[in-house]
Amino acid sequence: MEYEKIKVPEPIVAINDLNLYYGKTKALKGISLDISKKKITSFIGPSGCGKSTLIRCLNRMNDIIDNVTIEGSIEIDGQDIYAPAVDVTELRKKVGMVFQKPNPFPKTIYENVVYGPRVQGINKKNTLDDLCENALKKAALWDEVKDRLRVNALNLSGGQQQRICIARAIATEPEIILLDEPCSALDPIATAKIEDMLVELKKDYTVIIVTHNMQQAGRISDHTGFFMMGELIEYNITTEIFTNPHEKQTEDYITGRFG
């Protein structure tokens, strides 16, 4: 697919002509886009369009899956993350991720949040306590759980669990946070809370969110990319996409004619 790469301010992530294959199936077709620093970028599109696959490429989570081959390049801060010298672990530290379904570890809230710092070798209790408090505050959860940090995270509600997962990602102090449909398993109230939180997070982090909820994308994101069948159809400032889509497919999708 040939198209002009949209220019965005302060690009931190640069994806150039990315192709991805599951075995023989081509799942991503020639994606090229830049992502701005400290902005919320959302990827929308019908299910199976490859938006989740794309953000999983950003922290190389696809490595876990066999038979995945990748062509093209992804640069973060100007460094190709698929270069042989790159340490995947370092990369993932820098690029945190929150998954579709809340997946807290079967541990206490505290242990969940400080998991990242711990695996990096931070074991000082004071530091961990601070990190935990900060992360929970940023995830807007501190007030709800500060008295029960030693409670198993599985006992929390779904929305709380998802915010624990976000706090957990924040605690590793990443530059970029990837969110893979973080609210799809949650009720509207929990969703609203998370959306508020994401807007807060924008101050410190670059947030990339995959969602099929267009309202959500419209509400919170600065930039939006629309995907279909493994292709990037349109990528622009959110308001532009929602009010003045350039492509017919985008318009159809946004106006709910399919999807």
Place this chain on the structure above:
Amino acid sequence: MKSLKRRKFNDRAAHWVITLGGAATVFVVLVLFFFIFLEVYPLLKGAKVSKENTYVLHGKAVSTGVDDHQEVAFAMYNDGGIEFVSLSDGEILKRYDIASLNGSSIASVSRDRDRLVLGTNNGRIVTVYINFSESFDNNKRTVLPEISEAETVLVNNEGKGINYIASRGDESATVTAVHTEDGRLMLISSEVERALFGEGERKEIRKDITGLIVQHSHGQSSLKSYEDKITPPAFSLAKGGNGGGQEKHERGGTHAVSKSIIHASGQKGGVGITSMALDLFMENLYVGTSSGEIFHINMQDRENPFLAEKIRVSDKAVTALGFLLGDISLVVGDQNGGVNVWMQVRDAVSPSGWTLKKVHTLTSHNAPVIAVAPSTRDKGFVTAATDGTIHLNHATSEQTLLNLETKSIPATLTFSPKANGILAADFHGHLFQWNISNPHPEITLKTLFGPVWYEGYEKPEFIWQSTGGTDDFEPKLSLVPLIFGTIKGTIYALIIAVPISILAALYTSQFLHNSFKIIKPVIEIMAALPSVILGFLAGLWLAPLLERIFPAIMIMPFFILLFIVIALLIWKILPVFGKGRHRHGVEALFLIPFIIGAVFVSIRLGGVYESFLLDGDYRAWFANVLGLEYDQRNSVLVGIAMGFAVIPLIFTISEDAMSNVPNSLRSASLALGATPWQTAVRIILPTASPGIFSAIMIGFGRAVGETMIVLMATGNTPIMDWNLFNGFRALSANIAVEIPEAPFGGTLYRVLFLAALLLFITTFIINTFAEMVRHRMKLRYSKL
């Protein structure tokens, strides 16, 4: 077309049949448990009286006896009359009068199996043999009593009566100790000197040994008249006595009892002899006194008996003495009613190297003990006291199995030859008879699980020794060494199996490349290997090999580690490996040549290692430096072989648990910047830990019950010792070895069933627990 009704009925019926079929499994487990328990249960039961009878006698009985089948009993009266009573109807079958008594009456009796030695009230010793022979006519048994009289010996000319008498004899010799009315203690022994041709000549030795006791007694000697201690030996010829000295000893009789009580109280300060016992070796005479002491007179040299030991056994008079089967343990009954068992125990302090020690204490009577009758089957015995109570005891297990009561004072007591009946006669012409069933007197929880002081041992110990060479052998059935062996084998097996299997499972579930997942069924097949094959290879191939290359085995783990590091470096350095992103997951295969290399190198260097660090001979080094003996079939061997059997089990279950950990957790951890190893250790292992735990439990259960490997790879010696280099005997192997030889319904048979029950219960608890843990884990996974 079947009618709907019919079809419905079929459906209902099938429902019930299938439900019953399902319940059948529960039923099988229950039957398994209850049947084994049922076989064990009789061990826990005490003795029972199956029949109780009282018969009328015609005089004062001084001795009683009964035949093997408890059909005919005899009672001997103090006037020398012997009556045979049919125990089925109480009829007098036969009466016999002892001719040699010549009008005197019997004052004391010593019973030595079928040989009854009677001391008369005018100082003579009369020997009578009473036998029961059986004749079969038309498959019906008739018991015929036979009586014969033998020698008569005159003890003294003064005509003083004989208070106590103890006698033993066999084909060639007899020894009799008598205590006369006037307080003298005499030893009369006769021996046939073996001549080359023809009849041997009988030699008689008489010794007055009163002095041995008077000299050493506590109080001042008031028995001045016996200072001429030794009467010159008198020789006389007498007929040879027979009746090989066996265990039956009995002392009793109306007079004896009453007198002993009088003696005990009446003789102040002097030595009142109140009881005597002579062992079947005719070497040791024990004399109990009114002051509660026992004099042990050694008469190995019959010409020169000497006092070997004097020991205080009670604060009151010793009123009854008797030997247990085997004539090593001495039962001491005292005036307080106390019943204790003493025996000769090695003792460094005492000059002879031996001393008499109290080893068992039985339930006390509430009145003076007057008679002791031992069993001819085991270490059981019967005691009677003046208050009419009769106790059935077992010495080793220290239990009093029965407490019988008679209204009057038992004067004489007999334990039937098959130890299934007790016979007692009182002063008033009553003969009491009890048929008892006492199948497992030697078993109590304490003898099974606690230390037991057996004859010939210096202290209480845990011993398993179920069979022995001699008739009077006492089976030693402590399960502790076997339980110990089971635990020892299990622990060594788990030490080897748990790390290997869990690490291998971790690797297989987390790091192994998907295309090699076939490795899992390969290891599962390992679980199907018959244990007999493992046992055979361990016992006949590995055992000698291990012995030869043991030093190499010791350094092998080190070399394996070293070679893994080398492999890792090569992997890093070589450009071919590990560069692509999908190159991981083949480490295990890459390592194969390295580990084989490590094994070879360690075998090559084993000898060098042995000569430099183990002084050239590791077995000598173990013995000298560590103080350990090296057996060829040892626990290391069992550990390896049984580890081999347990590894696939633990591997399979824990691998399942680990691969069932939801992938989302793994992704989450990786996304947080954890390395795969950190993910495995911090997320996978803790989450799968219940599964791993239940895998270890199930492995434990398997190792506990494993039979063939233990049987074939150890020496099966029931010793308790943590030494790595010697064997052990496990409960399971013990059952396999001994149950074919154990008679149905016998004590050993039941104890082996108990061992099986223990195994069953242990594995039941472990399995149920593991199953519950796994069930909970399943629920938890469904929540994640």
Place this chain on the structure above:
Amino acid sequence: MKKFIRTGNPYIWLTAGTLTICLLMICGLVVLIMVNGFGIFWPREVARITLYDGTVALGEIAKRESIPHQKDSFRTKLKVGNRDVSGLDFTWFDDTDIVSREYPVDVLVFERREWGNMYGFLKGLRQDDDVKPLSLEGLMPLLKESQNLYKKIRYIEKKEIGDISYRMEKSRLALKRLMLLEPSEKVQKKVSAVRTSMDNQEKTYREKEDTLTALYTKAREREVVVLLADGREKIMPVFQIIRVFAPNKMGFFAKMGFYIAKFWEFIWGEPREANTEGGVFPAIFGTVMMVLIMSIAVVPLGVLTAVYLKEYASDSFIARLVRISVSNLAGVPSIVFGVFGLGFFIYFIGGGIDKLFFPGALPTPTFGTGGILWASLTLALMTVPVVVVATEEGLSAVPISIREGSYALGATKIETLWKVVLPQATPGILTGTILAMARAAGEVAPLMITGVVKLAPSLPIDSHFPFIHLERKFMHLGFHIYDVGFQSPNVEAAIPMVYSTTLVLLFTVLVLNLTAIVVRNKLKKWYNTGSM
């Protein structure tokens, strides 16, 4: 470097190492058994070893190893055979003592019915006090003749005399039974009839015995003279020889032929010499029969339980109980089952059967002692869980939609189960049965106390009514290994035999397991494609 260690990669290598060790252990074990088990039938060359002190020995080189604690010194283990002459099968020689080692071409190995192998040179046939020279080819017809004679003798001993003793035993029992009845004229008549037939049997028995004696005398007539390594001569009846061959002369194909013949004998032959030589056919037969009886008993119980758990039980207390029972049956040590079998089947049920149906034979027990039936039932209890688990797996694989389809057509539950679900679950049941058979084939401990013997006088199936004798004791491959390897008086000579038996057992168990895995995978595939 420190960082590298912190990533945990070295630990991954460590875990990989443990897996490698597991794999090497299992492969090593299989290879070890294969090499040793297959190797023993290969004819090995016979060496003549001469020592400095003049001793000459002849035999197969069994092993060469370094002497512990002595550098660069080796010793050789020679299988010298001739147990009747030298007493021991094996001798060790230090290599330093050996002057020469050669392989004489015309050395012969005699496999004998007794005393194991003999190594030596054929001198000739004994005729009175003379020796007539005889070549190996000349010996062959004699051997053939004696083998025919042996077959004849065996037939008379086993079949004819066996039949007679069987009938005599029957008559004796019949007589004993009649004696227990109230005496009457009818009974008297019967007694006398039995007595006459017993007399007749006795007579035929005597006749057969006479024939046997004559045959045995004939058998001893021909004797060969063998020259041993040390120059002594040994006279041996041709009848004693089973097989004679010249290993140093044989080419590859001759050896191959010999190998196959030996292997054939091993599988189909009867054991000789306290099981240390000959074949293992009775053990194979016993194992197979025991496993078959067991599977007849275990499959219904296992399948019923599995069907109950999967189709009928809701998550009730009873279902949990059944589940716990099944998992416990799987975990209870096999020896406990053996003990239970001994107490329950043999003494309780078997003793009861004896009292009811065979009072005449008492006190000799018929069913009240170990036998193939009791052993099979004991193992059946043990293997129930295997069948349950596999059947459950098979039932789970049947899609619910199929069941719903059947219900929708108005079928009752049992009809659905019987006609739709169970047929589809057959591969699962089959897998379970095969796995149970594999488990039972390898189990020894419970058999040791419920009916296995080292040498059974007759197979559990023969020509006497009722043909299948479930009360008989039997031989078993696993027990054979234990017995020959650990209870045999001459373990060293027996070890090769044990390896071959082990190989047979291993092969059986592995093949059964692989079959089960294949069946299970087929099942999975079948449903995977079916559900797509």
